Amino acid sequence: MMDGHEVTVVDNFFTGRKRNVEHWIGHENFELINHDVVEPLYIEVDQIYHLASPASPPSYMYNPIKTLKTNTIGTLNMLGLAKRVGARLLLASTSEVYGDPEVHPQTEDYWGHVNPIGPRACYDEGKRVAETMCYAYMKQPPDLITENRASHQDGKAPVSGRKSRGTCGAPGSPSSVLQEGVEVRVARIFNTFGPRMHMNDGRVVSNFILQALQGEPLTVYGSGSQTRAFQYVRTSEIYKVGNSALSPAQPSASTLPQKADPRRHIIPSANTGASSAPSSDLVNGLVALMNSNVSSPVNLGNPEEHTILEFAELIKNLVGSGSEIQFLSEAQDDPQKRKPDIKKAKLMLGWEPVVPLEEGLNKAIHYFRKELEYQANNQYIPKPKPARIKKGRTRHT
Numbered sequence: 001m002m003d004g005h006e007v008t009v010v011d012n013f014f015t016g017r018k019r020n021v022e023h024w025i026g027h028e029n030f031e032l033i034n035h036d037v038v039e040p041l042y043i044e045v046d047q048i049y050h051l052a053s054p055a056s057p058p059s060y061m062y063n064p065i066k067t068l069k070t071n072t073i074g075t076l077n078m079l080g081l082a083k084r085v086g087a088r089l090l091l092a093s094t095s096e097v098y099g100d101p102e103v104h105p106q107t108e109d110y111w112g113h114v115n116p117i118g119p120r121a122c123y124d125e126g127k128r129v130a131e132t133m134c135y136a137y138m139k140q141p142p143d144l145i146t147e148n149r150a151s152h153q154d155g156k157a158p159v160s161g162r163k164s165r166g167t168c169g170a171p172g173s174p175s176s177v178l179q180e181g182v183e184v185r186v187a188r189i190f191n192t193f194g195p196r197m198h199m200n201d202g203r204v205v206s207n208f209i210l211q212a213l214q215g216e217p218l219t220v221y222g223s224g225s226q227t228r229a230f231q232y233v234r235t236s237e238i239y240k241v242g243n244s245a246l247s248p249a250q251p252s253a254s255t256l257p258q259k260a261d262p263r264r265h266i267i268p269s270a271n272t273g274a275s276s277a278p279s280s281d282l283v284n285g286l287v288a289l290m291n292s293n294v295s296s297p298v299n300l301g302n303p304e305e306h307t308i309l310e311f312a313e314l315i316k317n318l319v320g321s322g323s324e325i326q327f328l329s330e331a332q333d334d335p336q337k338r339k340p341d342i343k344k345a346k347l348m349l350g351w352e353p354v355v356p357l358e359e360g361l362n363k364a365i366h367y368f369r370k371e372l373e374y375q376a377n378n379q380y381i382p383k384p385k386p387a388r389i390k391k392g393r394t395r396h397t
Ligand SMILES: O=c1ccn([C@@H]2O[C@H](COP(=O)(O)OP(=O)(O)O[C@H]3OC[C@@H](O)[C@H](O)[C@H]3O)[C@@H](O)[C@H]2O)c(=O)[nH]1
Pocket: 055, 056, 057, 093, 094, 095, 096, 189, 190, 191, 192, 202, 203, 204, 205, 207, 208, 219, 220, 221, 222, 226, 228, 308, 331, 334, 335
Protein backbone atom coordinates (compact mmCIF):
# COMPACT_ATOMS: atom_id res chain seq x y z
CA MET A 1 0.00 0.00 0.00
CA MET A 2 2.86 2.36 0.78
CA ASP A 3 4.17 1.68 -2.74
CA GLY A 4 0.82 2.80 -4.13
CA HIS A 5 -0.80 -0.60 -4.61
CA GLU A 6 -4.42 -1.09 -3.75
CA VAL A 7 -4.76 -4.05 -1.38
CA THR A 8 -7.87 -6.07 -0.67
CA VAL A 9 -7.57 -8.36 2.35
CA VAL A 10 -9.98 -11.30 2.30
CA ASP A 11 -10.41 -13.20 5.55
CA ASN A 12 -12.99 -15.40 7.24
CA PHE A 13 -11.41 -14.59 10.65
CA PHE A 14 -11.16 -18.26 11.63
CA THR A 15 -7.65 -17.73 13.00
CA GLY A 16 -7.21 -14.06 12.15
CA ARG A 17 -8.41 -10.91 13.86
CA LYS A 18 -9.71 -7.58 12.64
CA ARG A 19 -7.38 -5.96 15.17
CA ASN A 20 -4.40 -7.07 13.01
CA VAL A 21 -5.47 -4.78 10.17
CA GLU A 22 -7.87 -2.29 11.74
CA HIS A 23 -5.31 0.53 11.66
CA TRP A 24 -5.57 0.48 7.84
CA ILE A 25 -9.35 0.74 7.72
CA GLY A 26 -10.18 4.04 6.06
CA HIS A 27 -6.92 4.18 4.06
CA GLU A 28 -7.68 4.90 0.42
CA ASN A 29 -5.66 1.89 -0.81
CA PHE A 30 -7.12 -0.62 1.64
CA GLU A 31 -10.18 -2.79 1.59
CA LEU A 32 -11.18 -5.58 3.98
CA ILE A 33 -13.67 -8.25 2.93
CA ASN A 34 -15.13 -10.79 5.35
CA HIS A 35 -15.26 -13.79 3.05
CA ASP A 36 -14.37 -17.47 3.06
CA VAL A 37 -12.36 -18.55 0.00
CA VAL A 38 -14.28 -21.83 0.01
CA GLU A 39 -16.96 -19.69 -1.68
CA PRO A 40 -16.22 -18.12 -5.08
CA LEU A 41 -14.99 -14.53 -5.05
CA TYR A 42 -15.61 -12.06 -7.85
CA ILE A 43 -13.27 -9.09 -7.74
CA GLU A 44 -10.74 -7.49 -10.09
CA VAL A 45 -7.08 -7.92 -9.10
CA ASP A 46 -3.75 -8.47 -10.81
CA GLN A 47 -1.86 -10.34 -8.07
CA ILE A 48 -3.22 -12.83 -5.55
CA TYR A 49 -1.30 -13.81 -2.40
CA HIS A 50 -3.20 -16.99 -1.53
CA LEU A 51 -2.32 -17.26 2.17
CA ALA A 52 -5.62 -18.70 3.38
CA SER A 53 -5.61 -21.75 5.71
CA PRO A 54 -5.02 -22.19 9.39
CA ALA A 55 -1.26 -22.79 9.83
CA SER A 56 -0.88 -23.85 13.45
CA PRO A 57 -1.20 -27.63 14.06
CA PRO A 58 -3.93 -27.28 16.75
CA SER A 59 -5.91 -24.92 14.47
CA TYR A 60 -5.66 -27.02 11.32
CA MET A 61 -6.40 -30.24 13.24
CA TYR A 62 -9.41 -28.62 14.96
CA ASN A 63 -11.52 -29.08 11.83
CA PRO A 64 -9.62 -31.24 9.30
CA ILE A 65 -12.46 -31.16 6.75
CA LYS A 66 -12.51 -27.36 6.82
CA THR A 67 -8.70 -27.29 6.44
CA LEU A 68 -8.99 -29.61 3.44
CA LYS A 69 -11.78 -27.54 1.90
CA THR A 70 -9.78 -24.33 2.33
CA ASN A 71 -6.69 -25.81 0.70
CA THR A 72 -8.55 -27.58 -2.11
CA ILE A 73 -11.80 -25.75 -2.93
CA GLY A 74 -10.31 -22.46 -1.69
CA THR A 75 -7.26 -22.92 -3.93
CA LEU A 76 -9.47 -23.85 -6.91
CA ASN A 77 -11.52 -20.70 -6.32
CA MET A 78 -8.41 -18.51 -6.14
CA LEU A 79 -6.95 -20.14 -9.27
CA GLY A 80 -10.31 -19.66 -10.99
CA LEU A 81 -10.24 -16.00 -10.00
CA ALA A 82 -6.63 -15.71 -11.26
CA LYS A 83 -7.61 -17.27 -14.57
CA ARG A 84 -10.71 -15.11 -15.00
CA VAL A 85 -8.94 -11.80 -14.39
CA GLY A 86 -5.49 -12.79 -15.72
CA ALA A 87 -3.83 -12.36 -12.31
CA ARG A 88 -0.64 -14.01 -11.05
CA LEU A 89 -1.19 -16.23 -7.99
CA LEU A 90 1.31 -16.90 -5.21
CA LEU A 91 0.48 -19.95 -3.07
CA ALA A 92 1.65 -19.99 0.53
CA SER A 93 2.76 -23.61 0.67
CA THR A 94 4.68 -25.06 3.57
CA SER A 95 7.71 -27.01 4.76
CA GLU A 96 5.11 -29.56 5.87
CA VAL A 97 4.94 -30.82 2.27
CA TYR A 98 8.27 -32.53 3.16
CA GLY A 99 6.54 -34.35 6.07
CA ASP A 100 8.95 -36.05 8.48
CA PRO A 101 11.88 -35.62 6.09
CA GLU A 102 14.52 -38.20 5.27
CA VAL A 103 16.60 -35.57 3.48
CA HIS A 104 18.29 -32.88 5.53
CA PRO A 105 18.33 -29.93 5.00
CA GLN A 106 15.28 -29.95 2.74
CA THR A 107 15.81 -28.89 -0.87
CA GLU A 108 12.94 -28.04 -3.22
CA ASP A 109 13.52 -31.17 -5.32
CA TYR A 110 12.82 -33.48 -2.33
CA TRP A 111 9.39 -35.13 -2.73
CA GLY A 112 8.75 -35.53 0.98
CA HIS A 113 7.75 -38.22 3.47
CA VAL A 114 4.14 -37.65 4.44
CA ASN A 115 1.64 -39.89 6.23
CA PRO A 116 -1.48 -39.44 4.08
CA ILE A 117 -3.85 -40.61 6.82
CA GLY A 118 -2.20 -39.09 9.91
CA PRO A 119 -3.51 -36.17 11.98
CA ARG A 120 -1.38 -33.65 10.04
CA ALA A 121 -2.53 -34.96 6.64
CA CYS A 122 -5.37 -32.43 6.24
CA TYR A 123 -2.70 -29.70 6.11
CA ASP A 124 0.29 -31.57 4.58
CA GLU A 125 -1.74 -33.24 1.87
CA GLY A 126 -4.00 -30.20 1.49
CA LYS A 127 -0.97 -28.04 0.67
CA ARG A 128 0.53 -30.74 -1.54
CA VAL A 129 -2.62 -30.94 -3.66
CA ALA A 130 -2.82 -27.13 -3.65
CA GLU A 131 0.65 -27.12 -5.28
CA THR A 132 -0.56 -29.75 -7.76
CA MET A 133 -3.54 -27.56 -8.64
CA CYS A 134 -1.28 -24.55 -9.22
CA TYR A 135 0.86 -26.45 -11.69
CA ALA A 136 -2.19 -27.96 -13.42
CA TYR A 137 -3.52 -24.42 -13.95
CA MET A 138 -0.10 -23.17 -15.05
CA LYS A 139 0.55 -25.80 -17.73
CA GLN A 140 1.06 -24.04 -21.05
CA PRO A 141 -1.53 -24.79 -23.69
CA PRO A 142 -0.01 -27.27 -26.14
CA ASP A 143 -0.64 -24.96 -29.10
CA LEU A 144 1.41 -22.24 -27.40
CA ILE A 145 4.26 -24.70 -26.72
CA THR A 146 4.22 -25.66 -30.40
CA GLU A 147 4.32 -22.00 -31.35
CA ASN A 148 7.22 -21.39 -28.97
CA ARG A 149 9.13 -24.31 -30.41
CA ALA A 150 8.44 -23.12 -33.93
CA SER A 151 9.53 -19.56 -33.18
CA HIS A 152 12.72 -20.87 -31.52
CA GLN A 153 13.48 -22.80 -34.68
CA ASP A 154 12.83 -19.63 -36.68
CA GLY A 155 15.31 -17.85 -34.46
CA LYS A 156 12.49 -15.61 -33.12
CA ALA A 157 11.99 -14.88 -29.43
CA PRO A 158 9.64 -17.34 -27.66
CA VAL A 159 6.04 -16.27 -27.38
CA SER A 160 4.95 -15.24 -23.92
CA GLY A 161 1.53 -14.34 -22.63
CA ARG A 162 -1.76 -16.06 -23.14
CA LYS A 163 -4.04 -17.11 -25.90
CA SER A 164 -7.75 -17.25 -25.85
CA ARG A 165 -8.90 -20.76 -25.13
CA GLY A 166 -11.86 -22.84 -26.16
CA THR A 167 -14.19 -24.91 -24.09
CA CYS A 168 -13.43 -28.26 -22.46
CA GLY A 169 -13.12 -31.10 -24.93
CA ALA A 170 -11.34 -34.38 -25.47
CA PRO A 171 -7.89 -34.78 -23.93
CA GLY A 172 -5.25 -33.46 -26.28
CA SER A 173 -7.62 -31.30 -28.27
CA PRO A 174 -6.99 -27.54 -28.12
CA SER A 175 -10.32 -27.18 -26.31
CA SER A 176 -9.18 -29.40 -23.39
CA VAL A 177 -6.88 -26.74 -21.93
CA LEU A 178 -9.47 -24.45 -20.39
CA GLN A 179 -7.78 -24.38 -16.96
CA GLU A 180 -4.25 -23.74 -18.14
CA GLY A 181 -1.98 -20.75 -18.61
CA VAL A 182 -2.23 -19.15 -15.12
CA GLU A 183 1.01 -17.64 -13.81
CA VAL A 184 1.82 -19.22 -10.43
CA ARG A 185 4.45 -18.79 -7.73
CA VAL A 186 4.84 -21.31 -4.88
CA ALA A 187 6.54 -20.38 -1.58
CA ARG A 188 7.31 -23.27 0.79
CA ILE A 189 7.24 -21.38 4.06
CA PHE A 190 9.19 -22.81 7.01
CA ASN A 191 8.38 -22.07 10.67
CA THR A 192 7.64 -18.39 11.05
CA PHE A 193 6.87 -16.18 14.03
CA GLY A 194 6.43 -12.53 14.89
CA PRO A 195 4.10 -9.86 16.20
CA ARG A 196 0.34 -10.25 15.65
CA MET A 197 0.40 -13.99 16.26
CA HIS A 198 -2.72 -15.01 18.12
CA MET A 199 -2.34 -15.64 21.85
CA ASN A 200 -4.02 -19.03 21.37
CA ASP A 201 -2.06 -19.86 18.22
CA GLY A 202 -0.64 -23.03 19.80
CA ARG A 203 2.65 -23.08 17.90
CA VAL A 204 5.82 -23.43 19.87
CA VAL A 205 7.06 -19.79 19.76
CA SER A 206 3.87 -18.23 21.11
CA ASN A 207 3.35 -21.08 23.60
CA PHE A 208 6.87 -20.82 25.07
CA ILE A 209 6.90 -17.02 25.21
CA LEU A 210 3.48 -16.79 26.88
CA GLN A 211 4.35 -19.60 29.31
CA ALA A 212 7.67 -17.92 30.21
CA LEU A 213 6.02 -14.51 30.66
CA GLN A 214 3.35 -15.95 32.94
CA GLY A 215 5.73 -18.11 34.99
CA GLU A 216 4.07 -21.31 33.77
CA PRO A 217 6.00 -24.45 32.78
CA LEU A 218 7.27 -24.50 29.19
CA THR A 219 5.59 -27.52 27.57
CA VAL A 220 8.06 -29.55 25.49
CA TYR A 221 6.41 -32.31 23.45
CA GLY A 222 8.54 -35.49 23.46
CA SER A 223 12.24 -35.34 24.36
CA GLY A 224 12.76 -31.90 22.82
CA SER A 225 15.47 -33.29 20.51
CA GLN A 226 13.40 -32.57 17.39
CA THR A 227 14.73 -29.57 15.49
CA ARG A 228 13.24 -26.52 13.80
CA ALA A 229 14.57 -23.33 12.23
CA PHE A 230 12.53 -20.18 12.84
CA GLN A 231 12.25 -17.15 10.61
CA TYR A 232 10.94 -13.74 11.51
CA VAL A 233 7.94 -12.43 9.63
CA ARG A 234 8.99 -8.77 9.33
CA THR A 235 10.79 -6.01 11.21
CA SER A 236 10.67 -2.43 12.53
CA GLU A 237 7.41 -2.50 14.41
CA ILE A 238 6.52 0.64 16.33
CA TYR A 239 3.96 -0.03 18.99
CA LYS A 240 1.79 2.52 20.66
CA VAL A 241 0.18 1.73 23.94
CA GLY A 242 -3.19 3.27 24.59
CA ASN A 243 -6.48 2.92 22.86
CA SER A 244 -4.73 1.81 19.67
CA ALA A 245 -2.44 -0.52 21.61
CA LEU A 246 -0.15 -2.75 19.54
CA SER A 247 -0.85 -1.03 16.25
CA PRO A 248 2.12 0.20 14.30
CA ALA A 249 2.29 3.97 13.94
CA GLN A 250 -0.07 5.32 11.31
CA PRO A 251 1.62 6.49 8.14
CA SER A 252 2.04 10.24 8.12
CA ALA A 253 0.39 12.23 5.37
CA SER A 254 3.77 12.90 3.75
CA THR A 255 4.45 9.16 3.36
CA LEU A 256 1.11 8.46 1.71
CA PRO A 257 1.20 7.93 -2.01
CA GLN A 258 -0.09 10.94 -3.90
CA LYS A 259 -2.14 8.96 -6.36
CA ALA A 260 -3.40 5.41 -6.05
CA ASP A 261 -1.88 3.02 -8.55
CA PRO A 262 -4.51 1.00 -10.42
CA ARG A 263 -2.68 -2.25 -9.61
CA ARG A 264 -4.61 -4.21 -7.01
CA HIS A 265 -3.49 -7.02 -4.77
CA ILE A 266 -5.57 -9.46 -2.82
CA ILE A 267 -4.31 -11.05 0.37
CA PRO A 268 -6.65 -13.78 1.61
CA SER A 269 -5.38 -14.11 5.17
CA ALA A 270 -5.48 -12.36 8.50
CA ASN A 271 -2.00 -13.25 9.56
CA THR A 272 -0.07 -10.95 7.29
CA GLY A 273 -0.89 -7.70 9.00
CA ALA A 274 0.40 -4.54 7.44
CA SER A 275 2.99 -2.07 8.50
CA SER A 276 4.10 1.38 7.54
CA ALA A 277 7.61 0.26 8.41
CA PRO A 278 9.92 -1.47 5.95
CA SER A 279 9.28 -5.19 5.90
CA SER A 280 11.83 -7.98 5.96
CA ASP A 281 12.38 -11.69 6.05
CA LEU A 282 9.26 -13.69 5.15
CA VAL A 283 7.26 -10.71 3.84
CA ASN A 284 10.15 -9.56 1.63
CA GLY A 285 10.65 -13.12 0.40
CA LEU A 286 6.99 -13.40 -0.63
CA VAL A 287 7.00 -10.07 -2.46
CA ALA A 288 10.34 -10.90 -4.17
CA LEU A 289 9.00 -14.28 -5.30
CA MET A 290 5.72 -12.82 -6.55
CA ASN A 291 7.58 -10.29 -8.68
CA SER A 292 10.21 -12.75 -9.96
CA ASN A 293 10.05 -15.05 -12.96
CA VAL A 294 10.55 -18.18 -10.79
CA SER A 295 7.49 -20.39 -11.24
CA SER A 296 8.87 -23.52 -9.50
CA PRO A 297 8.60 -23.89 -5.66
CA VAL A 298 11.01 -21.88 -3.49
CA ASN A 299 11.85 -22.51 0.19
CA LEU A 300 11.52 -19.43 2.40
CA GLY A 301 12.92 -19.92 5.87
CA ASN A 302 15.80 -19.26 8.22
CA PRO A 303 18.38 -22.08 8.15
CA GLU A 304 19.51 -21.55 11.78
CA GLU A 305 18.51 -24.89 13.30
CA HIS A 306 17.91 -25.59 17.01
CA THR A 307 16.44 -28.41 19.05
CA ILE A 308 13.13 -27.53 20.71
CA LEU A 309 14.78 -27.97 24.12
CA GLU A 310 17.52 -25.45 23.21
CA PHE A 311 14.79 -23.19 22.03
CA ALA A 312 12.91 -23.46 25.35
CA GLU A 313 16.09 -22.52 27.25
CA LEU A 314 16.73 -19.59 24.91
CA ILE A 315 13.23 -18.17 25.41
CA LYS A 316 13.43 -18.62 29.18
CA ASN A 317 16.70 -16.67 29.23
CA LEU A 318 15.47 -13.89 26.94
CA VAL A 319 12.34 -13.43 29.06
CA GLY A 320 14.33 -13.78 32.29
CA SER A 321 11.80 -16.32 33.48
CA GLY A 322 12.08 -18.87 36.28
CA SER A 323 9.61 -21.22 34.56
CA GLU A 324 10.32 -24.95 34.63
CA ILE A 325 10.47 -27.15 31.56
CA GLN A 326 7.75 -29.78 31.48
CA PHE A 327 8.05 -32.80 29.17
CA LEU A 328 4.73 -33.94 27.68
CA SER A 329 4.01 -36.84 25.36
CA GLU A 330 5.28 -36.63 21.80
CA ALA A 331 2.91 -35.31 19.11
CA GLN A 332 1.97 -37.96 16.52
CA ASP A 333 3.91 -37.73 13.22
CA ASP A 334 5.89 -34.75 14.55
CA PRO A 335 8.72 -34.07 12.04
CA GLN A 336 12.00 -34.88 13.81
CA LYS A 337 14.30 -32.63 11.80
CA ARG A 338 13.56 -29.57 9.76
CA LYS A 339 15.84 -26.98 8.20
CA PRO A 340 15.43 -25.22 4.87
CA ASP A 341 18.02 -25.26 2.14
CA ILE A 342 17.66 -21.68 0.84
CA LYS A 343 20.27 -21.71 -1.95
CA LYS A 344 17.56 -21.33 -4.56
CA ALA A 345 16.00 -18.26 -2.86
CA LYS A 346 19.45 -16.67 -2.49
CA LEU A 347 20.41 -17.33 -6.08
CA MET A 348 17.15 -16.64 -7.87
CA LEU A 349 15.53 -14.00 -5.64
CA GLY A 350 18.58 -12.49 -3.96
CA TRP A 351 16.70 -13.16 -0.72
CA GLU A 352 17.81 -14.43 2.67
CA PRO A 353 16.56 -13.72 6.19
CA VAL A 354 18.25 -10.76 7.86
CA VAL A 355 16.75 -10.68 11.36
CA PRO A 356 18.83 -12.73 13.83
CA LEU A 357 16.78 -15.22 15.88
CA GLU A 358 17.33 -13.47 19.24
CA GLU A 359 16.39 -10.07 17.83
CA GLY A 360 13.20 -11.50 16.34
CA LEU A 361 12.37 -13.30 19.58
CA ASN A 362 12.87 -10.11 21.59
CA LYS A 363 10.38 -8.32 19.33
CA ALA A 364 7.91 -11.16 19.73
CA ILE A 365 8.40 -11.15 23.52
CA HIS A 366 7.72 -7.39 23.57
CA TYR A 367 4.56 -7.94 21.52
CA PHE A 368 3.22 -10.75 23.76
CA ARG A 369 4.01 -8.73 26.90
CA LYS A 370 1.85 -5.91 25.49
CA GLU A 371 -0.84 -8.40 24.48
CA LEU A 372 -1.02 -9.69 28.06
CA GLU A 373 -1.28 -6.10 29.33
CA TYR A 374 -3.94 -5.35 26.75
CA GLN A 375 -5.90 -8.44 27.74
CA ALA A 376 -5.69 -7.54 31.44
CA ASN A 377 -6.87 -3.97 30.78
CA ASN A 378 -9.56 -4.75 28.22
CA GLN A 379 -11.48 -7.56 29.82
CA TYR A 380 -15.09 -7.45 28.77
CA ILE A 381 -17.09 -6.98 31.92
CA PRO A 382 -20.79 -6.82 31.10
CA LYS A 383 -22.39 -3.79 32.67
CA PRO A 384 -25.57 -4.50 34.59
CA LYS A 385 -28.46 -3.42 32.46
CA PRO A 386 -30.73 -0.79 33.92
CA ALA A 387 -34.14 -2.19 34.65
CA ARG A 388 -36.34 -1.89 31.61
CA ILE A 389 -38.99 0.66 32.12
CA LYS A 390 -41.96 -0.21 30.03
CA LYS A 391 -43.24 2.74 28.18
CA GLY A 392 -46.83 2.06 28.90
CA ARG A 393 -49.37 3.15 26.39
CA THR A 394 -51.61 5.88 27.59
CA ARG A 395 -54.66 4.25 28.93
CA HIS A 396 -57.86 5.46 27.59
CA THR A 397 -60.72 4.87 29.78
O1 LIG B 1 3.96 -26.16 23.24
C1 LIG B 1 4.60 -26.73 22.34
C2 LIG B 1 4.29 -26.60 20.98
C3 LIG B 1 5.05 -27.28 20.06
N1 LIG B 1 6.11 -28.05 20.45
C4 LIG B 1 6.98 -28.72 19.46
O2 LIG B 1 7.67 -27.69 18.76
C5 LIG B 1 7.88 -28.09 17.41
C6 LIG B 1 7.31 -27.03 16.49
O3 LIG B 1 5.91 -27.07 16.60
P1 LIG B 1 4.93 -25.96 15.98
O4 LIG B 1 3.56 -26.31 16.42
O5 LIG B 1 5.42 -24.61 16.31
O6 LIG B 1 5.08 -26.11 14.40
P2 LIG B 1 5.37 -27.36 13.44
O7 LIG B 1 6.80 -27.26 13.04
O8 LIG B 1 4.92 -28.63 14.04
O9 LIG B 1 4.39 -27.03 12.25
C7 LIG B 1 4.55 -25.83 11.51
O10 LIG B 1 5.39 -26.11 10.48
C8 LIG B 1 5.60 -25.20 9.45
C9 LIG B 1 4.46 -24.34 9.09
O11 LIG B 1 4.21 -24.40 7.71
C10 LIG B 1 3.21 -24.55 9.82
O12 LIG B 1 2.72 -23.29 10.13
C11 LIG B 1 3.18 -25.37 11.05
O13 LIG B 1 2.37 -26.44 10.75
C12 LIG B 1 7.23 -29.46 17.27
O14 LIG B 1 8.20 -30.45 17.42
C13 LIG B 1 6.24 -29.52 18.42
O15 LIG B 1 5.98 -30.83 18.87
C14 LIG B 1 6.42 -28.18 21.79
O16 LIG B 1 7.38 -28.89 22.16
N2 LIG B 1 5.65 -27.53 22.69
